[in-house]
Amino acid sequence: MPAIVIIPARYGSTRFPGKPLCHLLGKPMIQHVYEKAGRARLASDVFVATDSPEIFSAVEGFGGKAVMTSTDHRSGTDRIAEAVTKLAADGKIKGHGEQDEQIIVNVQGDEPMIMPEMIDSVIRVMADKRAAIGTLSRKIDRLEEINDPNVVKVVFNDEFFALYFSRSPIPYHRDELSPATHHYYKHIGIYAYRKDVLLHFSRLAPTVLEEIEKLEQLRALERGLTIKVHETPYETIGVDTAIDLERVEKCLNSSS
Numbered sequence: 001m002p003a004i005v006i007i008p009a010r011y012g013s014t015r016f017p018g019k020p021l022c023h024l025l026g027k028p029m030i031q032h033v034y035e036k037a038g039r040a041r042l043a044s045d046v047f048v049a050t051d052s053p054e055i056f057s058a059v060e061g062f063g064g065k066a067v068m069t070s071t072d073h074r075s076g077t078d079r080i081a082e083a084v085t086k087l088a089a090d091g092k093i094k095g096h097g098e099q100d101e102q103i104i105v106n107v108q109g110d111e112p113m114i115m116p117e118m119i120d121s122v123i124r125v126m127a128d129k130r131a132a133i134g135t136l137s138r139k140i141d142r143l144e145e146i147n148d149p150n151v152v153k154v155v156f157n158d159e160f161f162a163l164y165f166s167r168s169p170i171p172y173h174r175d176e177l178s179p180a181t182h183h184y185y186k187h188i189g190i191y192a193y194r195k196d197v198l199l200h201f202s203r204l205a206p207t208v209l210e211e212i213e214k215l216e217q218l219r220a221l222e223r224g225l226t227i228k229v230h231e232t233p234y235e236t237i238g239v240d241t242a243i244d245l246e247r248v249e250k251c252l253n254s255s256s
Contacts, residue, residue, distance in 0.1 A: 113252070131202075132227070151167075162221065
C-alpha cells in the first residue's frame with residue numbers, strides 16, 4: 001500500500017504568523033515535523049506544501065522537498081490536494097488513474113511532537129478497504145479536556161468508524177461527566193486519504209455541520225465518506241501560540 005506524507009505549512013497564521021520557521025532546539029519547527037515524518041516506515045516520501053517562499057527555501061535548505069501552492073486555500077487539505085496534482089503533473093507521484101490506491105497522509109506543520117509510529121498507524125488503518133479516510137484518537141484522562149472546545153472529541157461505532165466529531169463533550173453523559181465512568185476520545189488531527197478520495201473531497205463545498213463546528217472532517221461524514229479511527233497511545237501538542245512553542249521545547253528537551 002504505497003503512501004506519501006504531505007505537510008501543509010502556511011506562513012500567515014492569524015495567531016502566530018511565521019510559526020513553521022520558529023526555532024525549536026536550533027531547528028525551524030517545520031524541520032522537526034519533516035524529519036519525524038521521514039522516519040515513518042510505511043511512507044516512501046515526504047513533501048511540504050506551502051504558500052511561502054521563505055518556508056519553501058527553508059525546507060530546501062535543510063535538504064527537504066517542497067511544493068509551492070496557492071495563498072487562497074481555506075484549509076490544509078485543499079493545499080495538499082493542489083500539491084498532489086502538481087506532483088503528479090511533474091511525474092514525482094503517480095497521476096490520475098495510476099495507482100489511485102496510493103495513500104496521502106496529512107501531517108500538520110505545527111505538530112513537531114508527531115511520532116513516526118503515528119504515521120505508520122494511520123497508514124495501516126487504510127488496509128480496511130471500506131475506509132475512505134483514516135485518522136487517530138486518544139483516550140482523554142483529564143476532565144478539563146472533555147469540556148475544552150479546543151479539544152475535538154470523536155465517537156465511533158464498534159468497527160471504529162467515526163459517527164461524529166465535536167468540540168462539545170460527546171457522548172453527552174446525562175448523569176455524570178467523567179473519564180472514570182466513560183471513555184471519551186480526543187481526535188488527533190492526522191489523516192490518511194486514498195488519493196482519489198482526497199481530490200474528490202477537496203472539490204466538495206463546505207457543509208452545514210462543518211460550518212457550525214468549524215471541523216472540516218464533518219464535511220466528509222455529511223457527504224457519506226467513511227472515516228476509520230485508530231486509537232494511539234501517543235500525545236501531541238499543536239503549536240498555535242508562543243506559549244505552546246515553549247511547552248513543546250520543554251517536552252523535546254526532556255525527551256532528547
